[in-house]
Amino acid sequence: MIDIRLVDEAPDVKACTEWLLETECGGIDIFIGKIRSINDGKHVVQISFEAYKPMALKELKHITDHVSEQWKVARILIHHRLGMLRAGDIPVIVGVSASHRAEAFEACRYIIDTLKQNVPIWKKEYYENGSVWINAHA
Amino acid sequence: MDVKVLTFGIIKDITGSGLLHVDIPEGANVGELLRTMIVLYPDLRGIKSIAVAIDNVYATQDTSIAHNVEVALIPPVSGG
Numbered sequence: 001m002i003d004i005r006l007v008d009e010a011p012d013v014k015a016c017t018e019w020l021l022e023t024e025c026g027g028i029d030i031f032i033g034k035i036r037s038i039n040d041g042k043h044v045v046q047i048s049f050e051a052y053k054p055m056a057l058k059e060l061k062h063i064t065d066h067v068s069e070q071w072k073v074a075r076i077l078i079h080h081r082l083g084m085l086r087a088g089d090i091p092v093i094v095g096v097s098a099s100h101r102a103e104a105f106e107a108c109r110y111i112i113d114t115l116k117q118n119v120p121i122w123k124k125e126y127y128e129n130g131s132v133w134i135n136a137h138a
Numbered sequence: 139m140d141v142k143v144l145t146f147g148i149i150k151d152i153t154g155s156g157l158l159h160v161d162i163p164e165g166a167n168v169g170e171l172l173r174t175m176i177v178l179y180p181d182l183r184g185i186k187s188i189a190v191a192i193d194n195v196y197a198t199q200d201t202s203i204a205h206n207v208e209v210a211l212i213p214p215v216s217g218g
Contacts, residue, residue, distance in 0.1 A: 121217025
């Protein structure tokens with residue numbers, strides 16, 4: 001089973017965890033991204049996330065399709081939050097239920113690493129005196 | 139021909155709009171569209187890389203742009 005969502009509110013970590021635990025699987029791996037208050041020595045006031053939603057959902061589906069082919073997994077969950085967030089907020093949660101931990105770890109890492117490389121989602125950091133799109137400049 | 143171009147992130151900031159109508163020659167490819175965009179918006183040169191998607195699928199420089207497709211200019215992604 002696959003649960004892919006782009007959400008406007010905070011991901012429900014407990015509900016996500018319970019959904020991943022519902023199976024007979026022995027290995028459940030969950031990655032939670034959390035916003036730091038300091039990045040590159042600068043105090044981050046807030047961060048906005050925007051997405052090209054139809055394509056982002058399509059790219060996330062590509063990722064879960066690949067995971068289902070590559071590893072024996074029972075459930076895959078990807079929830080990514082959009083909008084304005086602050087330090088301590090959770091922008092992303094990725095979870096995998098698999099029979100054993102090796103598949104769960106590998107698949108979960110593949111998902112978050114590939115999401116960061118391919119999925120059309122962008123973040124802009126706001127500081128006390130300015131803002132910058134992350135990764136954008138040459 | 140007139141092509142509908144969606145922009146995001148820093149590209150939207152530079153162009154000032156999330157939806158542009160750009161005039162390109164009939165049968166032009168992605169590389170030609172990007173060159174046109176840089177002439178129209180020289181600040182796009184300062185971006186690390188620009189990917190192009192046609193109808194939600196990543197395209198290459200050689201991909202030709204048909205009528206009535208949705209083109210998106212995609213700056214370096216930074217989700218997660």
